[in-house]
Amino acid sequence: MNKQKNQEYLDFIKEREPTTSLFPSILWAFLIGGAICVGAEALGMWALHLWPTLTPKDIGAIEASALIFLASLLTGIGVFDKLGKVAGAGTFVPITGFSNATTASAMDGKSEGIVFGVCAKMFAIAGPVIVIGTVVSTLIGFVYLIFRL
Amino acid sequence: MEIFLSFLYTFLAGGVIVLLAQILIVKTKITPARILVGLLVLGAILEAVTAFKYLEDFFGSGVTIPIVGFGAVLARGAIEGARATGFLGVLTGPLTAASAGLSVAIVSAFFMALIFKARTKNLK
Numbered sequence: 001m002n003k004q005k006n007q008e009y010l011d012f013i014k015e016r017e018p019t020t021s022l023f024p025s026i027l028w029a030f031l032i033g034g035a036i037c038v039g040a041e042a043l044g045m046w047a048l049h050l051w052p053t054l055t056p057k058d059i060g061a062i063e064a065s066a067l068i069f070l071a072s073l074l075t076g077i078g079v080f081d082k083l084g085k086v087a088g089a090g091t092f093v094p095i096t097g098f099s100n101a102t103t104a105s106a107m108d109g110k111s112e113g114i115v116f117g118v119c120a121k122m123f124a125i126a127g128p129v130i131v132i133g134t135v136v137s138t139l140i141g142f143v144y145l146i147f148r149l
Numbered sequence: 150m151e152i153f154l155s156f157l158y159t160f161l162a163g164g165v166i167v168l169l170a171q172i173l174i175v176k177t178k179i180t181p182a183r184i185l186v187g188l189l190v191l192g193a194i195l196e197a198v199t200a201f202k203y204l205e206d207f208f209g210s211g212v213t214i215p216i217v218g219f220g221a222v223l224a225r226g227a228i229e230g231a232r233a234t235g236f237l238g239v240l241t242g243p244l245t246a247a248s249a250g251l252s253v254a255i256v257s258a259f260f261m262a263l264i265f266k267a268r269t270k271n272l273k
Contacts, residue, residue, distance in 0.1 A: 022175050029171035030164040033215070037163025038156050041210035045152075060213055060222065061249035067214065068253045076261035089170035092181060093188065094163065094214045095250065102254045106262035118262045122255070125182060129216070130251070132186050133193065133223045134243055140197045141227025141239030149228075 025088050032083070032090035040067055040094075064095050071096035075103040101125040155209060162204075162211025185216050192220025197228070222246050 040063040047062050048054055054062070071091075074080040080100050084091045091097060102122050109121025123130065143149070170184050179187075195201040201221040204212045212218055223243040230242025244251070 022172070025175055026168050026171045030168040033167030034160035034164030034211075037209075037211045037214045038160045040214045041156060041159045044210060057246075060218075063210055063214065064219075064250040065253040068250055069257050072254065072257035072261050076265040078265075089167040089174055089181075089184075093167045093170045093185070093216055095216065095219060097185065098216065098219070098250075099254050099257070102258040103261045104267070106258040107265060107267040110262050110267060114263075118259060122258050122262075126254070128182060128186050129189055129219070133189050133220055133247070136190055136193045136220070137223035137227040137243040138239060140193060140224045141231045141242055143197070144228050145231040145235060145239055 028086050029088045029090035032087035033094060036067065036091070036094045036096060040064075067095050068099040071099035072103040075100045076107070080104075098126055098129060101129075158207060159209045159211035162208035163215060164211075166212070166215045166217065188216045189220040192217030193224040194220075196221035196224035201225075219247065219250070 043066055044059040044063045047059060071080060074083070080091070080096075081104075084100065092100065102125075105124045105126070106118045106122040109117035109119075109124075111117060112121070166188070170188065173179055173184055174181060192201065195204070195217070201212070201217075201224075205218075205221075213221070223246060226242035226244070226246025227239050228242070230238025230240070230245070232238070234241075
C-alpha cells in the first residue's frame with residue numbers, strides 16, 4: 001500500500017517537474033556561447049593591435065579578465081540572470097559563468113556580513129572549480145616532474 | 150576573409166562545447182556545477198597530453214574561453230613550472246597562470262556585493 005502511494009507520488013512529481021524543451025534551449029546556448037567566444041577573440045585581436053608586444057598568454061589573460069569583469073558587473077545590475085535564463089550553458093560554461101557564480105554568491109552572502117557573508121560565501125559554487133583545478137593541475141605538474149617530460 | 154573564417158571556427162567551437170553541456174543539463178540530472186568541474190578536468194587532461202595546444206591554435210577563444218580553457222591554463226602553468234624550476238614551479242605554476250582571472254573575479258565580486266543587493270532578497 002505504502003509502496004503504491006510512493007509510486008503514485010513519484011509519478012505525480014514527474015508530471016509536475018519543470019521540463020526544458022531541448023531544441024530551443026540548445027540553440028540559444030549554442031548561439032550565445034559562440035557569440036561570447038567570438039567577442040573575446042575580437043577583443044584579443046584589438047588588444048594585440050593596440051599593444052603589439054603582447055604574448056599569446058597576455059592576450060588570453062586580457063580576454064578572460066575582461067569577460068570576468070563584464071559578467072560580474074552584469075550580475076551586479078541583475079542583467080546576467082535574465083540572460084542566463086535564456087542562454088543556459090551558453091553563459092555558464094564560458095568563463096562568464098565562473099564570474100557569475102562568485103559575484104552572485106558574494107551578493108547572496110551580503111546579509112550575513114562582509115567577512116562570513118560576502119567573503120566566505122563567494123566560493124560556495126566556484127570553490128570546487130578552483131579546488132579541483134588546482135589539485136588536478138598540481139598532480140599533472142608532478143607527473144611531468146617525476147617523468148622529466 | 151581570413152579573419153571571418155577564424156571567427157567562424159571560434160564561434161563553432163565555443164558553440165558546440167556549450168551545446169553539449171546544455172544537452173547534459175536538459176537530458177540528465179547532472180548538476181551544472183559537476184558539468185563545470187568535468188569540463189575543467191577535461192581541459193587539464195587535454196593540456197597534459199599536449200592536445201589542447203592544437204585546438205587552441207585552430208579555434209582560439211572558442212576553446213580558451215569555455216571552462217575547459219581554464220583547466221588547460223592551470224595545467225600548462227604546472228607543466229611549465231615543473232620544467233622551469235622543478236618542485237617549486239609545480240606549486241607556483243597553476244595559480245600564477247590563472248592569477249589574472251582569479252584576481253579580477255574575486256575583487257570584482259567583492260565590490261559588486263558591496264554596491265548591489267541580491268535581487269532575490271528584495272522579494273521578501
